[in-house]
Amino acid sequence: MGKQYEIPLGAQHISLLEPLHFKFTTENEKIVDTVANVYYVHRGIEQACCSKFKFRQVSFVVGRVCGLCSVSHTTAYSQVAEKLIKIEVPRRAKYLRMLVIELDRIHSHLLCLSHVAENSGFEALFMKTMQYREFAMELLEAVCGNRIQYDFSIVGGVARDLKPEVGKMILERLKIFKPQLDELVDIYQNNWTLSLKNKGVGLITKEDALRLNVVGPFARATGLAADVRNEYDDLLPWKEVGFEMVLDKAGDVHARNMVRLRELYVSMRIIENIINGLPESALVTETKTFPDGEAVARLEAPRGELFYYAKGNKTQILERLKIKAPTFSNIPAMVEAFKGNEYGSAPAIIASYDPCLSCTSR
Amino acid sequence: MIKYFTMKTFFKAILNLFKKPVTIKYPFEQTFIPDDYRGMIGFNENLCIWCRRCEMACPPGAIVFSQAMDGKQTYHFNRAVCIYCSECVRACPKEGAIFQTNVPAKCALKEENINNGWNILYGEALMSRAAYAAEKKRLAAEKAAAIKTEMEKKEAKS
Amino acid sequence: MNRIETSIDKVKDDIRNFYKPDLYHFVVINAVDLGEKIEVQWFFCEYANPSNIIAFCVQINPDEEIPSIRDIVESSWVAEAELVDLMNIKIQNTAKGFVLEPDFESGPLRKKK
Ligand code: SF4
Ligand code: SF4
Numbered sequence: 001m002g003k004q005y006e007i008p009l010g011a012q013h014i015s016l017l018e019p020l021h022f023k024f025t026t027e028n029e030k031i032v033d034t035v036a037n038v039y040y041v042h043r044g045i046e047q048a049c050c051s052k053f054k055f056r057q058v059s060f061v062v063g064r065v066c067g068l069c070s071v072s073h074t075t076a077y078s079q080v081a082e083k084l085i086k087i088e089v090p091r092r093a094k095y096l097r098m099l100v101i102e103l104d105r106i107h108s109h110l111l112c113l114s115h116v117a118e119n120s121g122f123e124a125l126f127m128k129t130m131q132y133r134e135f136a137m138e139l140l141e142a143v144c145g146n147r148i149q150y151d152f153s154i155v156g157g158v159a160r161d162l163k164p165e166v167g168k169m170i171l172e173r174l175k176i177f178k179p180q181l182d183e184l185v186d187i188y189q190n191n192w193t194l195s196l197k198n199k200g201v202g203l204i205t206k207e208d209a210l211r212l213n214v215v216g217p218f219a220r221a222t223g224l225a226a227d228v229r230n231e232y233d234d235l236l237p238w239k240e241v242g243f244e245m246v247l248d249k250a251g252d253v254h255a256r257n258m259v260r261l262r263e264l265y266v267s268m269r270i271i272e273n274i275i276n277g278l279p280e281s282a283l284v285t286e287t288k289t290f291p292d293g294e295a296v297a298r299l300e301a302p303r304g305e306l307f308y309y310a311k312g313n314k315t316q317i318l319e320r321l322k323i324k325a326p327t328f329s330n331i332p333a334m335v336e337a338f339k340g341n342e343y344g345s346a347p348a349i350i351a352s353y354d355p356c357l358s359c360t361s362r
Numbered sequence: 363m364i365k366y367f368t369m370k371t372f373f374k375a376i377l378n379l380f381k382k383p384v385t386i387k388y389p390f391e392q393t394f395i396p397d398d399y400r401g402m403i404g405f406n407e408n409l410c411i412w413c414r415r416c417e418m419a420c421p422p423g424a425i426v427f428s429q430a431m432d433g434k435q436t437y438h439f440n441r442a443v444c445i446y447c448s449e450c451v452r453a454c455p456k457e458g459a460i461f462q463t464n465v466p467a468k469c470a471l472k473e474e475n476i477n478n479g480w481n482i483l484y485g486e487a488l489m490s491r492a493a494y495a496a497e498k499k500r501l502a503a504e505k506a507a508a509i510k511t512e513m514e515k516k517e518a519k520s
Numbered sequence: 521m522n523r524i525e526t527s528i529d530k531v532k533d534d535i536r537n538f539y540k541p542d543l544y545h546f547v548v549i550n551a552v553d554l555g556e557k558i559e560v561q562w563f564f565c566e567y568a569n570p571s572n573i574i575a576f577c578v579q580i581n582p583d584e585e586i587p588s589i590r591d592i593v594e595s596s597w598v599a600e601a602e603l604v605d606l607m608n609i610k611i612q613n614t615a616k617g618f619v620l621e622p623d624f625e626s627g628p629l630r631k632k633k
Contacts, residue, residue: 061421141394146400159448213546213547215545296575298573320552322548
C-alpha cells in the first residue's frame with residue numbers, strides 16, 4: 001500500500017460550474033475515497049414558500065431554484081398544487097408543458113455534454129456544442145419570452161399560448177439541428193482522444209445503481225430503466241407523443257454522453273409530434289379553492305426524477321413544501337463512482353454527473 | 363484510420379479560416395428578441411379602476427399603491443424587483459390598465475437607490491393606505507354619531 | 521400516495537421487510553411539523569408501477585430519536601443528514617453540520633412558537 005494523500009477539489013474550481021466540494025483520498029494517482037460537501041448555496045427556498053408567498057406565487061419562486069431546469073420545477077409544483085386544489089389541467093396546457101420541458105431538456109443536455117468535452121480537455125468540441133445549443137435557447141425565448149426563467153407553468157395551466165408562427169419556426173430550426181446532432185454524435189462516439197478520457201471512466205454498475213437509488217441519465221447509462229416519463233400517464237401524456245426510453249449498458253462517462261445524445265433524438269421527435277398534433281382547448285382552469293390535504297408529484301427533469309411534496313391547510317399559504325432534486329438522489333452514487341479512477345479524470349467525471357447544486361441545496 | 367481522421371480534421375480546420383464567424387457582431391447587430399418578449403410593465407392611469415389586484419398577485423412585490431388623504435391612489439413600480447412574469451396582467455380585471463411591452467428594462471443605477479429607496483417607499487405606501495383607512499373610519503364613525511344625535515333629536519321633538 | 525402508518529419502534533422492521541432494491545426506489549425522507557408532534561415520512565416508489573408511491577409515516581415527539589435506515593437503504597444518508605439540520609430532529613448516528621453550519625440556529629423549518 002502506497003502513501004495516501006488528500007486532495008481537495010472545490011468549492012471554487014475552474015472545472016466546476018457551481019460550488020461543490022470533493023475531498024479525494026488518493027494513492028499515487030488512484031482515488032480510493034471521496035467525501036462530498038454539496039451545501040454551499042442553501043437559500044431556504046422551502047421555508048420561503050411556506051411563509052412568505054401565496055400558493056399561486058410559489059410556482060414563480062420554485063422556478064428560481066435552478067436556472068437550467070426551471071420549467072421542470074414550476075411544472076412539478078403546479079402539478080402538486082393542482083392535486084391539492086383538485087382541478088384538472090386543460091389538454092392543450094399539458095401538451096405545451098411537455099413542449100417546453102423537452103426544449104429545456106435539449107439545451108440542458110447539450111450544456112452538460114459541452115462541459116464533459118471541456119473538462120476532458122477538448123475545448124473545440126465545447127465551443128461547437130455550445131454553438132449548436134444556441135438554437136434551443138432562442139426557441140425557448142420565442143415560446144416563453146425569456147431565455148432563462150421561463151415562468152411558463154402556472155397553477156391551473158400555462159401562462160402563454162404557442163403562436164402558429166413560433167411553432168413553424170421550431171420545426172424549421174429542428175430540421176437544421178438534426179444534421180448538427182448527427183455530427184455531434186459522430187464526434188462523441190468515435191473521437192479517439194475523447195474516448196481516452198471517457199471510456200471506462202467513472203464506472204458504475206447496474207447493481208450499484210439499484211442499491212444507491214440512482215436517477216436520470218446517470219441511471220439509464222447503466223441499464224437501469226428509471227425514467228418518470230415512462231410511468232405517468234395521468235399528469236402528462238408522454239407515451240401519446242412518442243416517448244421512448246433510452247438505455248445503455250456500460251455505465252461510464254461515454255455511456256452517459258451517448259444516453260444524453262440519443263435522448264435528444266427522442267426529445268426532437270416529441271416536440272415535432274406535439275406541434276403537429278396540438279389539441280385545441282383553454283389554457284388555464286380557473287378556481288377559487290384553497291389547497292387542502294397532502295399530495296406528491298414526480299416529474300422527469302433533465303437530470304432525473306424531481307419529487308414534490310406539498311401539504312395545504314385551507315389558507316393561501318402552504319403548510320409544507322418539500323423539494324427533492326435529482327442530484328440529491330445521485331450524491332451517494334457520485335461519491336462511489338470515483339473509486340479506482342485517476343485523479344486526472346475527476347473533472348470529466350464530475351461534469352458527466354451533470355450535478356446541479358442549487359437544486360440540491362435549495 | 364487515425365491518419366485519415368487527422369487529415370480530414372486538418373483540412374476542415376484550414377477551411378474554417380474562411381468561414382463566417384458564428385457569433386454576431388453585437389452591438390452593431392441586434393441579438394434575437396421575439397415580438398412578445400417579456401419586457402417592461404406599462405401602466406395606464408386612465409383605465410385603471412384601482413382595485414389593487416395586480417399588487418396582490420405580484421410574487422416579488424414590485425407594485426405598490428400609495429393613497430393620498432383624498433383617496434387618490436398612485437401607482438409605484440420597481441423594475442429591478444419585477445421578474446416580468448406578467449401575473450399582474452393576468453390578474454387585472456380591466457384590459458389595458460396594466461400591460462407588458464417587449465422593451466427590455468434598463469438596468470438599475472446606483473443613483474436611483476433602487477433597493478433602500480424602494481423599501482422605504484413600500485413601507486410609506488402601506489402606511490399612507492392605513493392612514494387613509496383610519497381617517498375614513500373616523501369620518502364614518504363621526505357621520506354615524508351625527509346621524510344618531512339627529513335621530514334622537516327628532517325623536518325627542520315628536 | 522399510499523400512507524402506511526406505523527410507530528417509531530416498528531418502522532425500521534417494516535421498512536426492512538418491505539424494501540427490495542430491485543423492486544423499489546427510495547425517494548426521500550420528509551418531515552412535517554404538526555405543532556405538538558412531528559410527522560416523519562419515508563417515501564418509496566415502485567419501479568414497475570411507479571404511480572404507486574408508498575409513504576411510511578410516523579409521528580414523533582420533537583426530542584425523540586428516530587432510527588437510521590442506512591443499513592437497509594444505503595443512499596438514505598443524504599436525506600437523513602438534511603433532516604437533522606433543517607428540522608432539528610435526532611437521527612441515530614447522524615451528526616449536525618451537513619446542510620448548515622454546525623453553529624447555525626437549528627431547525628429553520630420548524631414552526632416558530
Ligand atoms: S410582471 Fe410579475 S413581478 Fe413584474 S410587476 Fe407584474 S406581477 Fe409583479
Ligand atoms: S389590477 Fe388593473 S385595474 Fe386593478 S389596480 Fe391593478 S392595474 Fe388597476
